[in-house]
Amino acid sequence: MKLGGPVVMLGLLIVQHGFPKFLQTLVNSVALGSLYALIALGYTLVYGVLRFINFAHSDVFAVGAWLSFTFATAFGWVATSSPLWGMPLVLLLVMAACALLGVTIEILAYRPLRKAPRLNVLITAIGVSLFLQNVGQLSSVFGTQPQRMPSLIEDRSLFTIAQVHIRLVDVTVIALALALMMALQWMVFRTRLGRAMRAVSFDEKVASLMGINVNRVVTITFAIGSALAAAGGLLFALKYEGLKQTADATWVLLGLKAFVAAVVGGIGNVRGAVAGALLIGVVEVFGASYLSPHMRDVYVFVILIVVLLLKPSGILGKAVREKV
Secondary structure (H helix, E strand, O other), rough: OOOOHHHHHHHHHHHHHHHHHHHHEEEEEEEEHHHHHHHHHHHHHHHHHHHHOOOOHHHHHHHHHHHHHHHHHHHHOOOOOOOOHHHHHHHHHHHHHHHHHHHHHHHHHHHHHHOOHHHHHHHHHHHHHHHHHHHHOOOOOOOOEEEEEEOOOOOOOEEEOEEEEEHHHHHHHHHHHHHHHHHHHHHHHHHHHHHHHHHHHHHHHHHHHHHOOHHHHHHHHHHHHHHHHHHHHHHHHHOOOEEEOOOHHHHHHHHHHHHHHHHHHHOOHHHHHHHHHHHHHHHHHHHHHHHOOOHHHHHHHHHHHHHHOOOOOOOOOOOOOOOO
């Protein structure tokens, strides 16, 4: 009975606007939510282990998108279509490169401040973000001119449902994002590394006394989070094709929405980050399609405010009680 209201609203949308438009909007929202999830997982991993927000994470996502373009053009796939192994190769290269970038940021910028006040770390994260944005604009790096991503995946229709063409790009984005999220879920809850990450998250000092190399765990966490952001950057570039300069507000807004998704789902919770990202994607795309496209960003932050008012710990998050 509690689902009666949403079900009725869903039925009204389908009746008023037609099933084809509803289905196309649903596909677009799931694809966008999948991209948000890959970025949100990086936020939630770092917060879960170190209890601080890496605001440079959205810039790693932007670097991943631009590195995807750089690798693809280096292989000469600008005017010609890439081979079948082209996209997997670029994916592996960009994930490895951004994992190295994340490790470098952790070692040089965050590790020296691990015992410092949280405000110092926050200011440093903003500084790293600005550094990546401005370095990316150098003519010797990515430059300031917008670019069009080469088609590593053929933009064709796989099949049709109710007059809606399901494109190969959308299926690839959703399937690859789902595979990476499932791999992360398995790693966190089924491997020794995952147990070590959860132990460090619970109590860093006790984990160290139990023989866990805390520095190694933190470094691997940054590497995994940055690799996921890089995968998201590649998928974003494949789906939306146009790449703007690294300091463009588009990247910052994408990072903020992914951070909102992590908070809505429950910051520090892997499943929550995915759930929050899908919810944000559905709300944003359906709101823009059925209400007003000019308010799509507003819908996202309204959801954030509502969730924080009703359940501050997030949808799947748990309230933390501290002893005084």
